[in-house]
Amino acid sequence: MTGQRRQPRSRPETLARRRDILDAAVETFGSKGFAAGTLQDIADQVGMTHAGILHHFGSKDQLLIEVLQHRDDTDVADLEGQHIPDGMPLFRHLVRTAFVNAHRAGIVQAYAVLSAESVTDGHPGRPFFEKRYRTLRAEVAHAFEVVCAERGITEPATVDLACASILAVMDGLQVQWLLDPTAVDLARASEFAIEAIVSAVLSPQPSPLAEPASSAHN
């Protein structure tokens, strides 16, 4: 839990090697978790010793941090050019993401496992996930503001609840889907839930849970 290097990082071949290691680490941390996944596992995948990996990343903690950062960069790069969508297109984008994810169990599992593991004591991924959720909630909140403005709706107080809820369903469905892919339709369930939540913000219904208000005797 000490070392760190990293300053010149020039050679293109070296960068490629680092990427190989990062990819192997996603695979390993995804399938075993951070605590149970070992540097040996990762080293084997890229054909070097565990000391070789420490040469590149300094420590296991640092490797995890760079893994998380790297994936974020990659995902952003995917929608390079297409600026990050906003307003209603953001919600469509989230649904599309769910459909894409249904074919990428590996990455989905890595995020599902690591995000939950990150709440444990002293987990090195915790700051990343705290920030990630804060950012994502803010982006979704902004999309809601835009959509509400478009429709002349005074922005409802439920927006904050809805932002967290949308991210939450997506994550929660992933766990259930990973446990039993035949029992849960990740893409369609995500779509359904996102639509339900967006609808609830834009055109609130009376709570279906309300007690029948003393309908009869007793």
Added chain:
Amino acid sequence: MTGQRRQPRSRPETLARRRDILDAAVETFGSKGFAAGTLQDIADQVGMTHAGILHHFGSKDQLLIEVLQHRDDTDVADLEGQHIPDGMPLFRHLVRTAFVNAHRAGIVQAYAVLSAESVTDGHPGRPFFEKRYRTLRAEVAHAFEVVCAERGITEPATVDLACASILAVMDGLQVQWLLDPTAVDLARASEFAIEAIVSAVLSPQPSPLAEPASSAHN
């Protein structure tokens, strides 16, 4: 990963000791995860050696299994007498559970961490969580059937999607809440999302995500 005993388990004092261990294990596995939480941690909490714990439970894997089973039993015991609710009361019960959970970060964290960790390779908690979600989804599905029948609604195709979604939001919100309790209102967000999803099943709205259907040129 071998041994197992367990046959007479008679003395009442012994049972109490086992419960102490189980409680300590919930605490440890909750705060560190199963892979990172050690028998030593647990042993320290109850004032014995790690070998003492193995005497009672045979192996770490077995201990986890019994921890999960034990909590399930306890929770069921809590609503003993009050049969498990059904129909609309089930949804109200889920919301109430969210409110209760907002004051029990310890148990919430244990479930959040362990359920996600259980999707990893060879995790001993996996069968438990597979079964748990299967059962819970079926219970929620049944509640939907009852509610639909009450209102003369032909049971919509969205029920299966909604069941998984309701459990998913609850779980997903817990993770966000554990990461930053000030940013997420666990109870109110759960309530909001559950109401939104139930509404979407009972009185479906047109999808708010639908493209504006070629509103203008281009």
Added chain:
DNA sequence: ATCAACTTACAATCAAGTAAGTAACTTTTG
């Protein structure tokens, strides 16, 4: 006297990290 509930002691791994060495490549310099 027996058995349950432990403890002590140990076995067998195994993991992260460090240190030092080596081969290849890059840069500096005369």
Added chain:
DNA sequence: CAAAAGTTACTTACTTGATTGTAAGTTGAT
């Protein structure tokens, strides 16, 4: 432009410290 010097990308070997599990012994209760 070639030789020297330095740097990078590793490996081997080792340290340190944990961790689960086992075996055998001890003590107190029934």
